[in-house]
Amino acid sequence: MLLLVLSSGCKSTPLLQYSLDVPAQVLTFPGAAAIRDGRARFREIFCALLAREPGAGDQTCGGLLHRLSDEPETASAPRPLPPHNPKLGVLFVPGLLGECAYGLAPPFESIVTRLRHLGYEARVSQVNAASTSRTNADRLAQEVAEMPSKRLLLVGHARGAVDILELLVSHPAAASRVSAVLSVAGAINGSPLASDASGVSLLFPRGGDTACTTKEREALVDLDRAYRLRWLMAHPLPKPPRLFSLAAFAPVSEVTPPLRSRAKALTRIEPRNDGLVPFVDQVIPGAELLGYANTDHWSIATEPEGAAPLFPRDVLLEAALLRILEALGQGG
8 A cells, every 4th residue: 555655646746846955966976086166166256247247137146056055155255257368269069959959049159259259269169960979079179170279178068068078088189288178068977868768759859850860869879878977987087178067957947948848857857957967967077066057958058949038148158268267277
C-alpha cells in the first residue's frame, strides 16, 4: 500500500520544487578540479555596468542574477570597474540549435558589434551544427590561427562550449593562444534531453525546427550526459587557459515559449533549468563560477521572437569580459 501511495504522489507532485533557497551545485565526477566562486565580484561588476545603461531604471539588477543561498555578499565599499583591454581578441562559438531553430536572431550578433565599438577584434565562429565537436574543434583551430590578436578569449554558448573544450585537448598549438574560456549556458555535461528518445523529439519537434537535418540529430551524441562526463574524466583540461562559467535558469512560466515544453520536461529531473540544460550541468570543472542569469537558454545569447522583457545579454557578457580581464591581470 505504501508503494502505491508513493507512486501516486510522484505523479501529481514533483519531488523537487523550484526555489532559490539552495546552494550552488555542480554535477561532476570524483577528482574533478574544484570550482572557484566569483559570484560576488561578478554581481558587483554587472550591476555597476547595468547602472550606466540608458533606461537602467527599468530593470533591477538583483532580479537579473539569481542569488542562491550560499552566494557571498559583495564588498561593502564598491570597487571600480576593471578597465577594458582590446588587445584581447574575442571569438564567440554558437551552439547546436543556432542553425536549427527559426525565430532567432544570429547568436552573439549584438555583443560583437558592441565590442568592436570598444576596439576589440571580435567575431562569431562558423562552426557547423551538423558536425561533431571534434570536427568543429578542427574548424576552431583554423579560425584561432586566423585571429590577429596574440591572446584570445573563446566564448561558447551551449554546445559551443563543448566544441571549445574539444579544441583545448585536441589542438595544443591553438590552445596555447587562448588566455581564457567563457561558457555561457554551456552544455558542459550535455543534456538529459539528448539521452532520451522523448527528449530528442523535444529538441527537434516535428513542427517548427524545419531547418534541422538527420545529421544534426546525429550530432546529439556529443550531448549525451554519460558520454560528456566520461569525456571530461578522460580529458583533463590544460592550464592555462583560465576557465569561467556563466549559467542560466528561469521558472518555466518565464522561459521563451518555444522552450517551455522542454523546460517542463526537465523539471522531472531539475526544476532549475534554462529550457535545455539543468543548472548543475553548466559549469566547467576548474572554472570560476560567475553567476546564474535569470533567463533561458536562448535569451542569454540571442533574441527570440516574442521575448519580453528584453534581457540585457550584452551588458551581462561585457561584465563577464571585464571580470575575466581583471582575473587575467591579477595573474590568477
